[in-house]
Amino acid sequence: MGRLILASASPRRRELLALTGLPYEVRPGGMEEVIETEDPEEAVKALSAQKAAGGLSEAEPGDVVIGADTVVAIDGRILGKPRDEAEAFSMLRELSGRTHQVYTGVTVVKKGREDEACTFAEQTSVRVLPMKDQEILDYIATGEPMDKAGAYGIQGRFAVYVEGIEGDYQNVVGLPVCRLWQALKPYRGELI
């Protein structure tokens, strides 16, 4: 028996993990994240493994740790969190009127069974309506873009600009709950 530990500071991921109905604790690691690849899928897998490793260092035998990381990619290039409003503007202008990809990487690992760790990345495509510059500025003024990969939150005011998606919606919010639910199958019965 062990605890399920979410190694993430994101309040959105916390809410999404609650959808599984499993008991869990949140332990955001304070680790510096290092990306050594420019491939979005490989990057989120590596970052999720780093976050899980951070959580694992404070876990007890039997605990199951989840690490996750999300990036937005367009034309194969990664858009992270904007550093300022000017960068948010240029990111949103790039997403306007086009389809981009959102990748969330997830690592699930049990303390004491690190050799059975599972890492995967889930991809969702997002079609964004053409946005006028004033609409982009109005959206930035809501404050939503600043702490989010790609400078938008699909679950907030940006929803009016999202024509449609293909794939797991929750993956865009920050955690692919359907695939995670499957990955947690071996552990579901042993969590306290």
Add this chain to the structure above:
Amino acid sequence: MGRLILASASPRRRELLALTGLPYEVRPGGMEEVIETEDPEEAVKALSAQKAAGGLSEAEPGDVVIGADTVVAIDGRILGKPRDEAEAFSMLRELSGRTHQVYTGVTVVKKGREDEACTFAEQTSVRVLPMKDQEILDYIATGEPMDKAGAYGIQGRFAVYVEGIEGDYQNVVGLPVCRLWQALKPYRGELI
């Protein structure tokens, strides 16, 4: 100038309309809804128009009324809200392991300009993982299915069984906010 009035009792639609950032009031009509077609797209369009007409009867000149209705369809057949847990079970068993469609019909109409009323239906496809009977029963025990078309809420515990969607996610929750935002374009500047 006029008010934006949502003629719907659904708390989910209320939250979704808030994503537009527009001021609005909620006035659920008490009308009996009558469907005379078995085509899901035609049905939600007709029902949204009925709800809008109900809201219109209490509106003042210049008010803009939104009516909306959502159904789940599989193999072209409409699944409404389950009458009891047995019906919820049979609906969920039918959705298990397959792709179905969700249709939301929306009518936007301004009091005094009824001839310019706009009605549309938006469709989203939803892929559901295969569910075991026990998983269906566990989901029914959460209480979520009972007030929802197709016996599930994509924004709740059912999320772990939704492999992916194609289209507008919020349309499945109950209101296609992106297309609605476009439909409200002529009125956005004149709402109070």
